[in-house]
Amino acid sequence: MSRRDVVVVGGSIAALTAVEVLRMEDFDGRITVLSEEDVPPYTRVPLSKGVLAGTESIDDIVLAPLADDVDLRLRTAATALDLDTKTVHTPSGPVHYDGLVIATGGRARRLGTPDQQERVLRTHGDCARLRDALAAASSVLVVGGGFLGMEVASTARALGKEVTVVDLALPLDRLLGTVVGGYVRSVATQAGVRIVVTDGGVRLQGAPTPTGVQLVDGTRLEADLVVSAVGDVPNVEWLAGSGVAVRGGLVVDHRCRVAPDVVAAGDVTVTSVGDGQLTRSPQWTNAVEQARTAVQALLHGDAAAPYRPSRYCWTEQFGLDVKMVGEPDAQGGPAVLDGALDSGSALLAWPDAGTPRTVIAVNHRTPPAKLKRLLRPAQGALLC
Structure with missing residues (x-):
């Protein structure tokens, strides 16, 4: 169908990415972003670091401003979803859509x-x-x-x-x-x-x-x-009674679809790993990658590529820059690809260097893109 009104619910990095991809895909219709926060979309990564330390302000972490043709409505929480009438309800009134991106994220447990x-x-x-x-x-x-x-x-x-x-x-x-x-x-x-x-x-x-x-x-x-600091809880309460599948999060398929004309991305979602088990991946990279897939699916349906997670995450603490790609199952002794932990810089792989399922860089110069290429092909396997 030809979409003219896309509504994005949420003010997260997933929401911002969805808006960017919509415009990159030459969608020239109306985009409305509903965010319950009182500031424009920002990155949460520095909150536990520079912002908490007082060396960065909220102005430093606000992401690229949305274009003037995007209707950003701050302090506007979604309270209910009606799939039949294609309506998102808010305290200030209903908002109609013909395409919906749910990116409401999570809240602190x-x-x-x-x-x-x-x-x-x-x-x-x-x-x-x-x-x-x-x-x-x-x-x-x-x-x-x-x-x-x-x-x-x-x-x-x-x-x-x-x-x-x-x-x-x-x-x-x-x-x-x-x-x-x-x-x-x-x-x-x-x-x-x-x-x-x-x-x-x-x-x-x-x-x-x-x-x-x-x-x-x-x-x-x-x-x-x-x-x-004990994890987060997906923001799905507003979806009660809507008919969408919620099981520990909003269930999406392998193209991040929820229902006809509805997709979702980021910390609010759960996906199947193929054996009936559902999993969440509340990470910055996952939110961005899912948002790209979700918008492609919203605009192109089955012609869109399925979601293939890179499984990349990182942390910075105590002077260490730790980057990981793969599953968090790095048990036992690793294969040392470069450096050594004792020297303060290392590139490590599990279970071996030939077919690694997990690669971790500690204070190592290897960029994320190269880390991802080090994994065996199965690590890009489809979540469905």
Whole structure:
């Protein structure tokens, strides 16, 4: 069909990419972007680093401005979707579409009770509040040892704060494997970070502002500032009753389609890995790549190429630049393609150099594009 009105719901990098691809594909109809945030689309990557440290501002992280012919509506949340009438409902009234891109992303997962003002880091607003609290704190307790939690810990430690990270498992092993995860942890501990592993969950203590956590064995850890970095939750509640498939996220097919004339991209989505299991990939690269596929499918249908993820991610913490492509299953000893971890720069592959399924660069000059080319062809396999 000839589309004239495309609505993009969300203000994320996936939303911005969708708009850019629409224009690159010579779509000359109306584009309306609905974002519940109060600032234009921005990159979240520096929030845990320069913005939290106070060396960058929101102006520094706002992405390329949308063209004048794009109707960007800030502070406009989508509240419901009607597939029959092709309408997105908002507090300010209905918005009609003949093509819809859902890119509502996710929100920070919380551990606390409703009466607790839990510190999290997901939006620029979260970051502004956390930055102010961090400036007044001398000690910081980070709950969660994933990329975000360890990046927050790195920033706090660089600012001279006493830092403790608590998690259910050794931080970063699940994401980077035991070899690289262990190396990054060693650098973190040498920098003065205390790491606590608890066999069970934690409970935030104190209200309205948490002042510590209690472990399952009764141990209490306290700090001036407690930060929860325990993952995210897809923003799918507004889709209730719409008829789209929601199972731990918005289910998309191998071309990022949701329903007739509706596609989705980014952290809000889940995809099948081919065995009936659904998976999420809440990463910057995935959001961009899915948005490209989604728009192609919206405009060209089955003629569009299916989504082939590059499975690339990265983190910067404690003076380390870590880039990974492939699955987070880098267990056992790697093949060393260049350098050595002991020297502070290495290019590593698992399970071997001939047919690697995972490649990790630590403070290594190899650019992302070359890392992706190092993987065996099956790593670009179709998610369907």
